[in-house]
Amino acid sequence: MLLSEDVYIIGSGETKFGELWERSLRELAVEAGLRAIESAGIYSKDVQLLYGSNSLGGTINSQNDIGSLIADFSGIASNHIPAIRIEASSASGAAAVREAYLGIKSGEYDCVMVGAVEKMTDLYGTEMLDHMGTLLDREWEAFFGGTPAAMAALSARKYMLDFKVPKEKLLSISVNDHNNASMNPDAQYRNKITMEAAMESTMVAEPLNMMDCSPMSDGAAALVLCSGSFMRKRKLEGVKIMSSAISQDFLALHSRRSIYTMDSTVLAARTAFEKAGLKQKDISFAEIHNSYSIYGMTALEDLGFAEKGRARDVIDAGIGLADPLPINPSGGLKAKGNPIGAVGVGQFVEAVSQISGKAGQRQVKDARIGLLHNVAGTGSTSIVHIVGGA
Amino acid sequence: MGKLSAVWRETNHRYRLVAHQCGNCKKMYFPPRDICPDCHRESIGKMKEKQLSGNGRIESFTIVHDAPSAFARQRPYVLALVKLDEGPILTAQIVDSDFSELEAGKKVRAVFRKIREDGKGGIIQYGYKFVLE
Amino acid sequence: MSGIVSYGSYIPKYRIKPDEIARVWGEDADSxxxxxxxxxxxxxxxxxxxxxxxxxxxxxxxxxxxxxxxxIGAIYVGSESHPYAVKPTATIVASAIGADFSLFSADYEFACKAGTAGMQNVKAMVDSGMIKLGMAIGADTSQGAPGDALEYSASAGGTAMILGKENVIAEINSTLSVTSDTPDFWRREGQPYPTHGERFTGEPAYFRHTINASKMLMERMGTKPSDYTYAVFHQPNGKFPTRAAKTLGFSEQQFKDGLLTPVIGNTYSGSMMTGLSAILDKAAPSDRILAVSFGSGAGSDAFDITVTKNIEKMDRESAPTIKKMLSDVKWLDYAIYAKFKKKIIVGDAVE
Structure with missing residues (x-):
């Protein structure tokens, strides 16, 4: 067997995340894509394959075939490269990066682009929640009144009860997110929040309130990935993808082994660490999938940073930028924002900034190795990437 | 409108809690599935319909304030994971209770209720909800 | 002889008091x-x-x-508040209890006596050998316009009776009906609330039909009020059935157990049948029951019933008794009541 190529991120870019009323789905995708291409120092004709990442275009925007849409409006339709959409709910982003990584690993492609976009704010209120139900098991969860927040709340209540964890512990991840986002110009919410204000925010699905929940966001993020040989030949610089791992579980929460352990995350993390030859202590920072605060807690455990029920110890030891384990330097899903199909790629954009020392005010000191954790819905798919290193 | 067939084909399961039992390992599945995730090939063609009792216990619950359009007039409503006596866990509303009465572990039983309506002129979709025993 | 093989009722858990309704409309709750x-x-x-x-x-x-x-070979559901104008309730019931595909079924409407009309129909089918067992249901979520006198009484509930020839717990000795075209109460197609003839609903409607049907049946059976252990009538309020019973010569001892309207209101098609259900909850072998419904429009169905020894073998507590359903309640104020009954208009919101 031939030794497969190492895969590097040579370009990255994103739009601001938030309520971008004047920007359309296609405009967002093109904006992020251009930034990625520019930062890579290549031309669009160098790109051999494009993966579009998007989750809800078909339902919110009544637009499918997002791969072609992005290629078309990026002006590369006449290059006739393959351009298809990767969909894995809120893990679409990391899934697309992983497919691009595999495309290069296979030796078939040298230079692949990932363009991730979600345009959510064209719908709002109860109608938007109808569409969010498509991220669950529509017939057996959403049909009966299940929403993503409600499902997270079911996990949260049992977790808090079984491990005697106070609500403040869950919210400390949100408070930390807002603190970091205040230093990120691309973040949706740049205001810092106090624990008192977080505790008193409007109830969404008890015990979760507004500050436990990531917002509806518009946003796009894009990457250019290439093989080590392509990078060296072009004399470019990049951040290495040290490992990529994905695992899957039952679609509906009620069918899983546990309602507060994501087995998909446990398995993906185990594989990602093994393949990278690293341990948890080697991680300089982690971008975790805290679409709801409870998932932030369980992620810390399922990724191996704490025993089950003891995520609070990691939080108590510190998750700020200068603490032992900086969590979500970007501001995370809670404060940077959660454009469903783009959020996983946004994590890579942050990782590249951190590892190349360009994260400005929110720069994590000696940020060498980042762990990126992207989850579909309530945990049906988890994808873990470890990036950086030598 | 539309989706009439999608609603209609689940009638037995949603009206009467008809589960599937694996003929190989005897494990019960609700919602029903055609392949047992434990027995795989050995279960194919052996998944048999089985009536559930509708009795169970609250595994966890939430009070939903931010509701999709079909449930907007019901909010706040209680959504729960109910562990049925026969084993399966399902997602359903708990009705006719004060929120303060709810607790993980409490016994519940299935009742027949309206789940959602397709507007004023559309079909009414019925199914299971639970009440405290 | 054919008769009742089993019975079951359902009364929603929520209740409202007349004081709360009267408070909103500036009326006198005491009256x-x-x-x-x-x-x-x-x-x-x-x-x-x-x-x-x-x-x-x-x-x-x-x-x-x-x-x-x-x-079960037949299911008939009598109601004046079927959820669909066109599409039967009986099919939903059949599917929900797991009845066979080979089944007689239909929805009935005859104001408050549609359920008992179903009982007569099912009895005839059993007697004729068309079916072995049949189910008749009387149920309503009756409508009373806000501020109207009916709002104090129009309630919700229902009862199902399974009739057959084997394991009969209460034989139906005889049944008859009276019918006349009397416009005492109606609801036109598409109208949300019914209209009633106020005092015209009394003498020419309720009393004339209820009392005559009762008398005709007793005449046919050669019985007098003292031959009955229990008597139960359609109960639009607490006053009418009491007066009818007394006019016929029944004592309070005979009619008190079947009189539920004072605490649950008028369940319309479910009214007399639910009263009968309460009597069956406590009846003993050889108890005799006179049961008479009334439907506006107008007519009455009368039943002469004798409880059999089989009732002692039945575990009557295996389904909720009326007594149990009367004890487990939750009280509403008018605001929540109005929301529950969809009396608050919310644009075009999907309800």
Whole structure:
């Protein structure tokens, strides 16, 4: 067997995340894509394959075939490269990066682009929640009144009860997110929040309130990935993808082994660490999938940073930028924002900034190795990437 | 409108809690599935319909304030994971209770209720909800 | 002889008092309580309708009688508040209890006596050998316009009776009906609330039909009021059935157990049948029951019933008794009641 190529991120870019009323789905995708291409120092004709990442275009925007849409409006339709959409709910982003990584690993492609976009704010209120139900098991969860927040709340209540964890512990991840986002110009919410204000925010699905929940966001993020040989030949610089791992579980929460352990995350993390030859202590920072605060807690455990029920110890030891384990330097899903199909790629954009020392005010000191954790819905798919290193 | 067939084909399961039992390992599945995730090939063609009792216990619950359009007039409503006596866990509303009465572990039983309506002129979709025993 | 094989009822958990309704409309609650003898009424949850009430009642009847639902050959649901104008409630009940595909079924409407009309129909089918077992349901989520006198009494509930020839707990010795075209109460197609003839609903309508049907049946059977252990009548309020019973010569001892309207209100098609259900909850072998319904429009169905020894073998507690359903209640104020009954207009919101 031939030794497969190492895969590097040579370009990255994103739009601001938030309520971008004047920007359309296609405009967002093109904006992020251009930034990625520019930062890579290549031309669009160098790109051999494009993966579009998007989750809800078909339902919110009544637009499918997002791969072609992005290629078309990026002006590369006449290059006739393959351009298809990767969909894995809120893990679409990391899934697309992983497919691009595999495309290069296979030796078939040298230079692949990932363009991730979600345009959510064209719908709002109860109608938007109808569409969010498509991220669950529509017939057996959403049909009966299940929403993503409600499902997270079911996990949260049992977790808090079984491990005697106070609500403040869950919210400390949100408070930390807002603190970091205040230093990120691309973040949706740049205001810092106090624990008192977080505790008193409007109830969404008890015990979760507004500050436990990531917002509806518009946003796009894009990457250019290439093989080590392509990078060296072009004399470019990049951040290495040290490992990529994905695992899957039952679609509906009620069918899983546990309602507060994501087995998909446990398995993906185990594989990602093994393949990278690293341990948890080697991680300089982690971008975790805290679409709801409870998932932030369980992620810390399922990724191996704490025993089950003891995520609070990691939080108590510190998750700020200068603490032992900086969590979500970007501001995370809670404060940077959660454009469903783009959020996983946004994590890579942050990782590249951190590892190349360009994260400005929110720069994590000696940020060498980042762990990126992207989850579909309530945990049906988890994808873990470890990036950086030598 | 539309989706009439999608609603209609689940009638037995949603009206009467008809589960599937694996003929190989005897494990019960609700919602029903055609392949047992434990027995795989050995279960194919052996998944048999089985009536559930509708009795169970609250595994966890939430009070939903931010509701999709079909449930907007019901909010706040209680959504729960109910562990049925026969084993399966399902997602359903708990009705006719004060929120303060709810607790993980409490016994519940299935009742027949309206789940959602397709507007004023559309079909009414019925199914299971639970009440405290 | 054919008769009742099993029975089951369902009354929603929520209640409202006349004081609360009177407070909103500036009326005198005392006069409601004493005048028409209504102390509270049942209110359906927003997710309850005649189909859900019928299903719960039907399931209680199936469970209590240990009946195999597949053996039921006919299902008739009588109501004036079927959830669909076109599309039967009976099909929903049939599916929800797991009845066979080979089944006679239809929905009935005859104001408050549609359920008992179903009982007569099922009895005839059993007697003729068309079916072995049949189910008749009377259920309503009745409508009373805000501020109207009916708002104090119009409630929700229903009862299912399974009739057959084997394991009969109460034989139906005889049944007859009276019918006349009397416009005492009606609801036109598409109208949300019914219209009634106020005092015209009394003498020429309720009393004339109820009392005559009772007398005609007793005449046919050669009985007098003292031959009956219990008497139960349609009960639009607490006052009418009491007066009818007394006019006929029944004592309070005979009619008090079947009189539920003072606490649950008028369940319309479910009214007399639910009263009968309360009597069956406590009846003993050889107890005799006169049961007479009334439907506006107008007519009455009268039944002469004798309880058999089989009732002692039945575990009557295996399904909720009326007494149990009367004890487990939740009280509503008018605001929540108005929301539950969808009396608050919210644009085009999907309800």
């Amino acid at each position: 409601i309580r004493t005048g028409i003898n209504i102390l509270s009424k049942s209110v359906p949850s927003p997710d309850e309708d005649v189909a859900t009430i019928s299903v719960e009642a039907a399931r209680n009847a199936v469970r209590r009688g240990k009946v195999n639902a597949g053996d």
